[in-house]
Amino acid sequence: MKNHILPFLLLLLVSAFQTVIAESQPQSSDKAFDWIQKVATAPRQYNYSGTFVYYADNYMESSQVTHKVDHEGEFEKIEVLDGSTRIVFRNNDEMKCYLPDSKKIYTEKRWFRKFFPDLLPQPSERIKENYNIQIKKQERVAGYDGQILMLVPKDNLRYGYKFWIHVDSGLLLKAAVMDKENIIEQFAFAQIEIDGEIDASILDPDSSFKATKNWKTINLSTVLLDEGELAWRLGKLPSGFKKVAEMKRNLVGKSLMVDHIVLSDELASVSVFIEPVIKDTSSPVPGFYSSRGAINIYVRELENNKITTVGEVPLNTIKLIGDAVRLQ
Incomplete structure (x- = not known):
């Protein structure tokens, strides 16, 4: 029995060694x-x-x-x-x-x-x-x-x-x-x-969904803009992040169109939402807010505007991007 088991164990050992070698070799x-x-x-x-x-x-x-x-x-x-x-x-x-x-x-x-x-x-x-x-x-x-x-x-x-x-x-x-x-x-x-x-x-x-006359339809519009059409500019950004698009959007629960800037490093994405602070409402509380999973949120106020930065990046990155927003 031992003579049958030994070759089998050696085969497993060689197979495992080859797997380790294959995994450790650099891939192009x-x-x-x-x-x-x-x-x-x-x-x-x-x-x-x-x-x-x-x-x-x-x-x-x-x-x-x-x-x-x-x-x-x-x-x-x-x-x-x-x-x-x-x-x-x-x-x-x-x-x-x-x-x-x-x-x-x-x-x-x-x-x-x-x-x-x-x-x-x-x-x-x-x-x-x-x-x-x-x-x-x-x-x-x-x-x-x-x-x-x-x-x-x-x-x-x-x-x-x-x-x-x-x-x-x-x-x-x-x-x-x-x-x-x-x-x-x-x-x-x-x-x-x-x-x-x-x-x-x-x-x-x-x-x-048949016969939806009792349903309310809410159209959320997005207006894509050309580079520089928004009144906002981005200063120095974290390495690798570049602006992908800028637009105006009407979002759920917002009475006015919101300025929206999107950035990406080709994988992670970050959104910057900018909206005026409405009179007779409580001012936004600056700081970090947690969300579920990889999403982090950073809020600041600039020139009576609320700037909310949201993205699937670490807190230090979300702050660097949020602080880079400047009024033109």
Whole structure:
């Protein structure tokens, strides 16, 4: 018996040693960036449907997503399965959010892609300036083989990321935001079907919500502006962050249009909202405010305007960006 066991143990030892060697060998920067590009493009190329779970700060929420691609573009439905009912329908960039409990429908044109598993914009090579991209081993997620990709920040101005990527399609199966070794927030599919047939009626809001005359529709408009149209300028920004867009938006609960500046380092995004302080209302309390997961908030007042900076970056970075806002 010993003679049979010894070769088997040696085989396991050699296999384990080869695995360690393979994982420790440096991967080419180009190959790693190819994975990033696959993650960015996959959600626009494949049908998929499944249930994913969001977890952060001891809070967990599950959602069901159905996504279809055809000659007319993308169609998507995301339904939150926990708590009050929230259902989002998307036709390319046109979005409708249904809140059955309050019988309200919010419509908005999506100007920035950021819904799991569609978490990455179209990245450029600039992402390598801020992150070391490392190809790690493979792990199974929701029954699929997933390639692990680590994005390790080169400074303390941003969080790290860990992606589990479906090896065939490039679709994200799982994603975690990391503060060094600690997971701040995480999305993960518990079940998913990739590239299957999807009935178009599932993605039609009119098929789900009949006779909505008692419902109130609220149109949230966004006006994209050219560079420099806003009365605000940005001073010195944290390394790697650049302005992506500036716009005016009417937001839920706001009576006036709000100025909105968006910044990104090709992965993390930060929004700066600027609105006048309304007379006879309490002034904003400057300082930091916590949110769930990776989102941090910083508020300051300048020239009778409230400046709120919100983003998935550390507190020191959110303050540097918020303090960089200047009136032209």
